[in-house]
Amino acid sequence: MNLKGSKLTAALLLLAALGIAAFAGMNFKAMWADDVFVPEPGFEKRMLSEWFSGLAGTPADTPVYIQSGDEPGGTVLILGGTHPTEPASLVTSVLFLERAKVTKGRLIVIPQANILGFTHNSPQEAHPQSISFTTEDGGKRIFRFGSRLTNPVYEWPSPDIYIHPASGQQLPGKERGNLNRCYPGVPDGSLTEQVAYALTELIRKEKVDLAFDLHEASPEYPVVNAIVAHERSMELAAMTTMDLEAAGIAMRLEPSPKNLRGLTHREWGNYTETMPVLMETGNPVQGRLRGRTDERLALTGEDKAYVKASALGRLYIPYDGDQKMEYRVGRHTAAIMSFLDNLDMFYEEKGVLLENIPTFGELQEKGVGIFLSPLRN
Amino acid sequence: MTLVYRAIVLFVLLLTIRCKFREKDFWKQATAALVVIPLVLRLLMIK
Numbered sequence A: 001m002n003l004k005g006s007k008l009t010a011a012l013l014l015l016a017a018l019g020i021a022a023f024a025g026m027n028f029k030a031m032w033a034d035d036v037f038v039p040e041p042g043f044e045k046r047m048l049s050e051w052f053s054g055l056a057g058t059p060a061d062t063p064v065y066i067q068s069g070d071e072p073g074g075t076v077l078i079l080g081g082t083h084p085t086e087p088a089s090l091v092t093s094v095l096f097l098e099r100a101k102v103t104k105g106r107l108i109v110i111p112q113a114n115i116l117g118f119t120h121n122s123p124q125e126a127h128p129q130s131i132s133f134t135t136e137d138g139g140k141r142i143f144r145f146g147s148r149l150t151n152p153v154y155e156w157p158s159p160d161i162y163i164h165p166a167s168g169q170q171l172p173g174k175e176r177g178n179l180n181r182c183y184p185g186v187p188d189g190s191l192t193e194q195v196a197y198a199l200t201e202l203i204r205k206e207k208v209d210l211a212f213d214l215h216e217a218s219p220e221y222p223v224v225n226a227i228v229a230h231e232r233s234m235e236l237a238a239m240t241t242m243d244l245e246a247a248g249i250a251m252r253l254e255p256s257p258k259n260l261r262g263l264t265h266r267e268w269g270n271y272t273e274t275m276p277v278l279m280e281t282g283n284p285v286q287g288r289l290r291g292r293t294d295e296r297l298a299l300t301g302e303d304k305a306y307v308k309a310s311a312l313g314r315l316y317i318p319y320d321g322d323q324k325m326e327y328r329v330g331r332h333t334a335a336i337m338s339f340l341d342n343l344d345m346f347y348e349e350k351g352v353l354l355e356n357i358p359t360f361g362e363l364q365e366k367g368v369g370i371f372l373s374p375l376r377n
Numbered sequence B: 001m002t003l004v005y006r007a008i009v010l011f012v013l014l015l016t017i018r019c020k021f022r023e024k025d026f027w028k029q030a031t032a033a034l035v036v037i038p039l040v041l042r043l044l045m046i047k
Helices: A007-032 A087-099 A115-119 A173-177 A191-205 A231-246 A264-271 A295-300 A304-311 A325-345 A359-367 B002-022 B025-041
Strands: A044-048 A063-068 A071-079 A100-109 A130-132 A139-145 A161-163 A171-174 A212-216 A226-229 A252-255 A275-284 A354-355
Touching: A007 A115, A007 A130, A007 B002, A007 B025, A063 A139, A071 A087, A071 A191, A087 A100, A087 A139, A087 A212, A087 A325, A115 A191, A130 A295, A161 A275, A171 A173, A173 A191, A191 A264, A212 A264, A212 A325, A226 A231, A226 A359, A231 A252, A231 A264, A231 A275, A231 A325, A264 A275, A275 A325, A295 A325, A325 A359
Parallel strands: A071 A100, A071 A212, A212 A275, A226 A252
Antiparallel strands: A044 A063, A063 A100, A100 A354, A130 A139, A161 A171, A226 A275
16 A cells, blocks of 8 residues: 655654653563562571672662571572573572571572563563462562563673683673673673672672572473582482482482583582582473463463473473472472481581471472462551 | 763664655655664663
């Protein structure tokens, strides 16, 4: 259809474009609002910039929560939200933040390691902007569902190739915005590299004995329902894997590859004295085989295409039609608690003991929301 | 560097709007309007 344009149509179209930009802009800006957490009263809130002042005043500075028990012991770190597209990571760390009562040692929880990943969605993935849970009082707890990478508004321009500073390893340029490729970090590097540096500094200065980095992976990815352990953590991880298997929770145990650089399970082990552990659960909302992508998929993992893929033997997890959030969080929770038991058993002086954490069975029976704190008015 | 980037975006945005007002074909004007949306969001560092 041949329509003639004029100054009037140009002005009207410009107004329409600005209106759409305003609407889209407000939608995008809504993801800059902080998530609300209700820490268990024993936690003290600090900021990551206290361990690396270069982050002070930047939007990448993220809250760090610390609780000490009455009995002396070691220090354990639970890091969530390295990749905001892996929501069981955030939710598990929030569960510990809102419920844990530390009786021995010290617990550090960082629910949103890459907080700038929570401020936007990945283009062309159709991911939801948030996920929500119903609490015991019928209220809602809403958490953002962000992107795997740091917001490019603050992490640009991406190089064509990201050369990992500590090793010279070459990766696609966008991976410089992937926190779990930037360790041990660089104090004067990109914002993501600075966050990695600050986290490494925290582990070093706080003498963290055991450090968890929680993740999720596609069901068709081989490293899933797995623990990835550095050489220093391998003995503890092997004991934990056996305990979990005995409890009916099948878990792979993978050694951290020595030549795969920039990841927590490698660099935390190489550059600090901690025992690093990375854990993965199966998450269809990340997978390339998925169909309709929305909050329901993020929470339930129910997807017809994955049922077919499972029947064809293409998956690395048992898949009976879903991978519910309570199952994924339950796996992470059970594994962390088992690690803590073994840490206390084999290295008593480094032990950290917690109470009030729901068991795997309780999470399956009651769901996650019931164990999150209702929002205070 | 961010200021240079934003200056370039502003320059391209103004050129796009200028072309749009000089264009006689409605559909090409509409195409220019579509281009304006991401440029505004980038200029404001929203997306």
